[in-house]
Amino acid sequence: MSITTFLQHCLTGISLGGAYGLIAIGYTLVYGILRLINFAHGDIFMMAGYFMIFALASFPWPIAIVITLVITTVMGVVIERLAYKPLRSSPRMSIMISAIGVSYLLQNLATYLFTAIPRGYPEIPLLKRIFRIGELSASLVTLMTPVLTIILVALLILLVNKTKTGMAMRAASKDFETAKLMGININRVITVTFAIGSLLAGIGSILYFTDRMSVTPFSGTLPGLKCFVAAVFGGIGNIPGAVIGGFFIGIVETLLVALGYSTFSDAFTFLLLIVMLLVKPTGLFGEKTVEKV
Amino acid sequence: MDEIVLKTEHLTMQFGGVVAVDDLNIEIPKGHITALIGPNGAGKTTAFNVITGGYVPTNGRVIFQGEIIGENHPRAKMKKIYGGKDRSLFTRQVVNTPDKITRLGMARTFQNIRLFKDLTVFENVLIAKHCRINAGLLRATFRLNRAEERSMRDKSRELLRTVGLEEHLDEKASSLPYGKQRRLEIARALATEPSLLLLDEPAAGMNPKETEELASFIQSIKESFSLTVFLIEHHMNLVMDISDKIYVLDYGETIAVGTAKEVQNNPAVIQAYLGVEEA
Amino acid sequence: MHTRRNTILTIISAALLVGLLYWLHFNRTGNGMLISILQKSAILALVAVSMNLLNGFTGLFSLGQAGFMSIGAYVTAILLIPVSSLEGVYYMSGVHPSIRVFKVFLGSLPPWFQSLYPFFALILGASIAAIIAAIVGVAVLRLKSDYLAIATLGLSEIIRAIFSSPQLDGVTNGSYGLNKIPGFPKMFGGLVPSLVTPFVISAICIMLIVMLIRSSYGRAFLAIREDEIAAEAMGISLFKHKSVSFIISSFFSALAGGLLAMYMRSIEAKTFSIALTYDILLIVVIGGIGSVTGSVLASFLVTASKEWWLRFFDQPLDLFGWQVPLFKTGFRMVIFSILLMVVVLIYRRGLMGTNEFSWDRILGRFKRRKNAKGGA
Numbered sequence: 051m052s053i054t055t056f057l058q059h060c061l062t063g064i065s066l067g068g069a070y071g072l073i074a075i076g077y078t079l080v081y082g083i084l085r086l087i088n089f090a091h092g093d094i095f096m097m098a099g100y101f102m103i104f105a106l107a108s109f110p111w112p113i114a115i116v117i118t119l120v121i122t123t124v125m126g127v128v129i130e131r132l133a134y135k136p137l138r139s140s141p142r143m144s145i146m147i148s149a150i151g152v153s154y155l156l157q158n159l160a161t162y163l164f165t166a167i168p169r170g171y172p173e174i175p176l177l178k179r180i181f182r183i184g185e186l187s188a189s190l191v192t193l194m195t196p197v198l199t200i201i202l203v204a205l206l207i208l209l210v211n212k213t214k215t216g217m218a219m220r221a222a223s224k225d226f227e228t229a230k231l232m233g234i235n236i237n238r239v240i241t242v243t244f245a246i247g248s249l250l251a252g253i254g255s256i257l258y259f260t261d262r263m264s265v266t267p268f269s270g271t272l273p274g275l276k277c278f279v280a281a282v283f284g285g286i287g288n289i290p291g292a293v294i295g296g297f298f299i300g301i302v303e304t305l306l307v308a309l310g311y312s313t314f315s316d317a318f319t320f321l322l323l324i325v326m327l328l329v330k331p332t333g334l335f336g337e338k339t340v341e342k343v
Numbered sequence: 344m345d346e347i348v349l350k351t352e353h354l355t356m357q358f359g360g361v362v363a364v365d366d367l368n369i370e371i372p373k374g375h376i377t378a379l380i381g382p383n384g385a386g387k388t389t390a391f392n393v394i395t396g397g398y399v400p401t402n403g404r405v406i407f408q409g410e411i412i413g414e415n416h417p418r419a420k421m422k423k424i425y426g427g428k429d430r431s432l433f434t435r436q437v438v439n440t441p442d443k444i445t446r447l448g449m450a451r452t453f454q455n456i457r458l459f460k461d462l463t464v465f466e467n468v469l470i471a472k473h474c475r476i477n478a479g480l481l482r483a484t485f486r487l488n489r490a491e492e493r494s495m496r497d498k499s500r501e502l503l504r505t506v507g508l509e510e511h512l513d514e515k516a517s518s519l520p521y522g523k524q525r526r527l528e529i530a531r532a533l534a535t536e537p538s539l540l541l542l543d544e545p546a547a548g549m550n551p552k553e554t555e556e557l558a559s560f561i562q563s564i565k566e567s568f569s570l571t572v573f574l575i576e577h578h579m580n581l582v583m584d585i586s587d588k589i590y591v592l593d594y595g596e597t598i599a600v601g602t603a604k605e606v607q608n609n610p611a612v613i614q615a616y617l618g619v620e621e622a
Numbered sequence: 623m624h625t626r627r628n629t630i631l632t633i634i635s636a637a638l639l640v641g642l643l644y645w646l647h648f649n650r651t652g653n654g655m656l657i658s659i660l661q662k663s664a665i666l667a668l669v670a671v672s673m674n675l676l677n678g679f680t681g682l683f684s685l686g687q688a689g690f691m692s693i694g695a696y697v698t699a700i701l702l703i704p705v706s707s708l709e710g711v712y713y714m715s716g717v718h719p720s721i722r723v724f725k726v727f728l729g730s731l732p733p734w735f736q737s738l739y740p741f742f743a744l745i746l747g748a749s750i751a752a753i754i755a756a757i758v759g760v761a762v763l764r765l766k767s768d769y770l771a772i773a774t775l776g777l778s779e780i781i782r783a784i785f786s787s788p789q790l791d792g793v794t795n796g797s798y799g800l801n802k803i804p805g806f807p808k809m810f811g812g813l814v815p816s817l818v819t820p821f822v823i824s825a826i827c828i829m830l831i832v833m834l835i836r837s838s839y840g841r842a843f844l845a846i847r848e849d850e851i852a853a854e855a856m857g858i859s860l861f862k863h864k865s866v867s868f869i870i871s872s873f874f875s876a877l878a879g880g881l882l883a884m885y886m887r888s889i890e891a892k893t894f895s896i897a898l899t900y901d902i903l904l905i906v907v908i909g910g911i912g913s914v915t916g917s918v919l920a921s922f923l924v925t926a927s928k929e930w931w932l933r934f935f936d937q938p939l940d941l942f943g944w945q946v947p948l949f950k951t952g953f954r955m956v957i958f959s960i961l962l963m964v965v966v967l968i969y970r971r972g973l974m975g976t977n978e979f980s981w982d983r984i985l986g987r988f989k990r991r992k993n994a995k996g997g998a
Contacts, residue, residue, distance in 0.1 A: 087772060148967065317783035323776045327769050453855075457851060475857075485833065
């Protein structure tokens with residue numbers, strides 16, 4: 051492979067990684083506070099893709115984007131209220147089964163409403179404009195994604211570290227029960243967490259599907275799981291870690307496909323997960339906790 | 344000279360920068376009741392956890408019935424930050440999981456009761472008999488060990504009768520009142536047929552009358568099951584009443600050893616408890 | 623108390639069920655749909671019980687069932703596809719020579735082996751899965767519950783990727799899948815017709831699992847589920863017992879996978895995606911996590927409903943000339959998903975909770991109703 055091709059693939063990989071990173075943040079935020087692997091997160095990402103298809107059919111693209119993001123965010127919050135809140139004091143297995151159930155429901159709902167036949171994702175001409183840098187060429191969306199990701203993550207880190215809401219989120223992720231006792235409105239914190247996660251998933255969805263041709267009801271499963279691995283890789287509960295994990299997986303996956311091992315690109319991610327869980331379960335930047343007997 | 348059932352040598356447990364147990368050297372004589380006391384956070388439960396195999400010690404050795412069941416010295420990261428003493432005395436590493444140590448004859452109860460909540464009282468005790476089973480997986484599955492199974496059930500029932508819980512056999516463990524739950528935990532530990540019984544704050548949450556009953560209960564089971572008892576407690580009356588020997592811990596360090604009378608009048612002990620004096 | 627009566631009742635019901643199956647065997651034409659649903663239910667019941675052993679009784683939340691099923695399915699299929707069909711099945715890259723040689727060798731063994739061959743295939747597939755489970759378990763079983771779930775999910779996907787990879791075309795036929803798999807064999811020289819075979823095998827396996835659960839080891843599993851740390855303190859080796867549960871669960875899941883291959887006559891890696899594991903999880907949850915009876919009942923209920931509802935909810939419905947909205951393809955799955963959520967959120971204990979079947983309870987209920995009517 052020539053240097054140019056390699057760099058071209060790297061560029062694609064970084065772009066993919068950016069989208070993955072945004073989605074991974076949703077997992078890491080929710081797990082940090084609720085200790086829940088939100089299996090439905092990937093399907094929220096998938097639904098956002100469908101929302102965009104229908105929004106773009108009726109509205110000009112700037113408005114369509116806003117509508118999609120709003121609906122996606124609302125959907126995430128509603129899911130939390132209906133499916134996770136009632137189980138907050140139940141054993142962990144129950145809430146995980148609920149998340150799987152929501153994922154199942156969303157996939158079947160999408161199949162019912164939109165059929166399993168891939169739906170073409172419409173093009174936003176502006177985003178698909180090709181730019182050339184030296185010998186490399188890429189569409190605007192490919193170039194934009196990593197930049198946008200880093201800006202959003204920086205904003206998010208500012209929010210978490212400098213605002214009151216952010217402090218509440220950090221407190222809740224350290225010690226849920228005590229945070230409640232200290233008067234923090236846990237419901238609001240959780241709602242904000244899911245809202246942010248879903249919003250970022252929506253943005254990630256737009257960036258991801260613009261470069262793909264189509265959406266199916268199952269488009270969210272694999273990316274969803276991969277993004278969870280990214281979150282684990284970076285250290286579950288750690289925001290920059292999740293993004294770095296996303297970039298890492300995005301690049302490796304793209305390179306594997308380019309080298310001809312596409313069937314293994316998915317398996318690689320899971321292998322990475324298992325290796326991580328065995329060698330360093332707290333991830334690259336995670337913290338260790340000791341369980342008191 | 345009594346036989347020493349449990350002995351620790353320079354046992355030290357360090358978490359990160361905190362030395363929770365510092366250079367613990369205890370000897371527990373057979374057939375006696377030894378107590379470990381000290382203010383909250385002194386490291387008593389941590390010591391229990393190290394002795395029973397829950398944690399690997401940072402340094403030191405644990406010897407049970409003449410056999411070394413745990414030994415370690417500071418290694419890797421701990422080498423740099425180790426804050427205890429005598430690190431060069433121990434060269435090997437011996438690690439045993441708690442279940443292995445229980446099968447060697449050491450049983451324990453927990454500070455926050457850890458019963459099998461959704462199972463019945465009877466099942467809680469019966470399960471504790473599993474570690475003494477002779478039948479392998481296949482024999483047990485095909486019930487080729489009928490006699491053994493019946494014996495386990497009979498012994499469990501007998502044990503529950505001894506502790507006075509036989510009328511609650513089929514009730515869920517979580518439905519018992521607090522005091523009876525503590526007794527069930529002790530019965531469960533006894534079911535593993537131990538020679539040394541470790542009790543972690545058995546009187547926690549009990550009123551004076553219940554504590555008195557517990558005191559005689561501990562003494563009677565010590566006799567009937569030929570046990571050695573090692574207990575952590577805060578209820579001074581219970582400790583002074585039944586203990587033959589007392590170790591006092593404060594911030595991980597041993598500040599006094601002796602009989603009840605000796606420890607009561609020890610100024611260091613009095614100071615550690617900040618004015619808790621026996622009137 | 624009423625053990626004599628209960629045993630008689632059980633024998634009578636078992637006889638009735640067996641009678642029904644034999645009747646179906648002699649009246650195959652016209653009952654194809656019913657037979658098919660019952661057979662699939664029996665196979666899924668076995669997987670559900672295996673999953674329940676691991677998740678419900680030992681408390682290990684594992685989502686890797688589909689992976690182990692696929693191992694059993696592929697091994698069974700590769701062993702059972704007739705040598706004469708190999709060319710046709712592996713039409714793209716040709717079958718790996720060692721497999722052909724092995725199968726020809728097996729074909730040359732005496733007739734008594736040939737009649738036992740399908741069962742040999744099933745058990746070999748299950749054993750291979752068990753060995754893999756043993757190896758993987760060493761690494762995976764010490765993970766905390768949520769991590770275990772996703773690790774086993776990942777494992778299932780890795781297995782699927784391996785089976786469908788082009789590199790293994792000569793063995794698994796890569797992404798083209800395997801077909802021409804023979805159906806269920808007869809048992810005991812025809813005493814048990816092929817139609818009844820899956821029920822017999824499934825029943826025997828489920829009985830074995832129940833016997834395990836009722837033994838002292840089964841109780842140790844419960845202890846681990848309730849409180850790991852306390853279980854360990856009571857002398858129960860966590861690693862040993864978790865491994866046993868994991869290995870046995872995988873063994874029977876794979877055996878069921880082999881039965882599934884015989885049922886479907888053709889398989890591909892896609893069949894064993896995460897969706898299959900979710901389907902089993904649905905059955906386990908609806909039946910009640912921790913109840914074997916629940917898993918069996920739910921398996922029949924869910925499978926039958928899905929097929930029946932397929933014909934009802936998924937087709938446009940005309941009521942007196944008015945087209946009822948919502949009824950089109952995919953509607954039944956939406957209803958199922960909602961049902962699952964209802965069970966998870968409201969009827970949390972599922973059909974049976976953690977209870978098993980008992981004649982005392984059923985007859986007791988009838989007695990109470992009778993007394994209520996006849997009394998006061």
